[in-house]
């Protein structure tokens with residue numbers, strides 16, 4: 001999240017609150033939800049390279065020695081590129097429940 | 099932290115599966131923090147900066163549709179006048195903004211030898227306004243202004259080659275890239291960043307699933323097929339010398355690429371048109387490979 005604030009003393013059109021689209025949680029757009037099988041995920045990071053939202057991080061997950069694919073569902077739009085591109089086919093999709 | 103997140107926040111309004119968003123994440127990460135971006139109107143401006151929000155965490159200026167390269171030239175000259183020789187300035191825009199409407203400004207900056215990076219993210223149409231045909235639209239594609247009908251099967255002109263046009267202006271460095279080959283894309287951005295003293299242009303394939311009528315999950319599949327069919331060549335031209343960065347052992351049939359995209363669906367089964375496109379691609383590759391093999395200095399052509 002950005003640490004800056006929108007300044008009020010500047011003329012219109014100048015945005016000082018950098019990275020502020022982060023307050024818009026695009027996860028609400030999702031119809032399909034990608035779900036990672038952590039047992040089988042190798043942590044190769046290919047899904048991370050192709051996620052348009054940047055909401056995949058390969059990191060330490062409790063209960064596993066090796067880093068794994070984790071998805072930030074606050075922003076995941078459910079495009080399922082990660083599922084399509086995972087070379088080990090360990091991501092599946094479920095219909096989002098709202 | 100995920101790729102590019104230090105420079106480019108999520109929460110932007112690009113459609114699910116947008117290839118331009120994938121391109122931007124890699125481009126912004128490769129550019130790093132010491133940069134100023136001057137960006138033309140288009141999807142990647144409209145979706146990233148709904149006032150008073152912005153996805154950008156590096157200095158970024160929205161210009162109009164026509165003048166990204168002119169504004170970038172001025173910003174760079176101003177920085178130099180202030181004694182700042184390190185900050186890189188990027189003129190960024192889509193195919194509509196850079197290949198067509200802002201082309202005069204791009205050509206002018208190239209011709210003046212401005213010390214800037216020019217980046218074209220090419221969705222092969224005016225995506226933001228509903229997919230009108232642009233100079234970047236490929237032969238045969240159906241768009242709202244080149245609709246496939248009973249008589250005319252989509253756009254009847256070949257794609258405008260902005261990379262070679264930049265070479266013919268004497269640009270210092272020119273490269274083409276594709277997000278399916280993200281490491282190559284990042285390496286080229288870093289190279290353009292490092293080089294100084296003249297214009298560097300990068301032309302990037304940016305699939306638009308909504309406009310192209312592609313399943314959002316297939317964005318990268320399509321991008322990869324563009325390269326494997328030979329339709330999108332990955333190459334760079336440094337000081338006039340051409341280097342092709344990736345040569346498929348055998349070209350995949352153009353049909354494999356077309357059948358994933360609604361914009362080409364009227365061409366499925368049209369063997370005549372597909373052959374015309376494949377032979378055009380073959381001749382292009384033969385010519386380019388000859389130039390590369392013989393080490394022809396393209397700058398000697400001007």
Ligand SMILES: Cc1ncc(C[n+]2csc(CCOP(=O)(O)OP(=O)(O)O)c2C)c(N)n1
Nearest residue numbers: 140141163192193194195221223224225226
């Ligand atoms: C002079 C002018 N004409 C038309 C428009 C409307 N307009 C806004 S975005 C856009 C399309 C941009 O196409 P492109 O540069 O390819 O970027 P993309 O949306 O495809 O990413 C158009 C026509 C405008 N903003 N200014």
Ligand code: SF4
Nearest residue numbers: 041042044045047086
């Ligand atoms: S691509 Fe598949 S195996 Fe690799 S990190 Fe992502 S989910 Fe895990």
Ligand code: SF4
Nearest residue numbers: 051076077079080082
């Ligand atoms: S579904 Fe799309 S947005 Fe969600 S994590 Fe996968 S690639 Fe990212």
Ligand code: SF4
Nearest residue numbers: 112113116141225306
């Ligand atoms: S219209 Fe195309 S380029 Fe624009 S945001 Fe949607 S998918 Fe991306």
Ligand SMILES: [Mg+2]
Nearest residue numbers: 192193221223
């Ligand atoms: Mg476009």
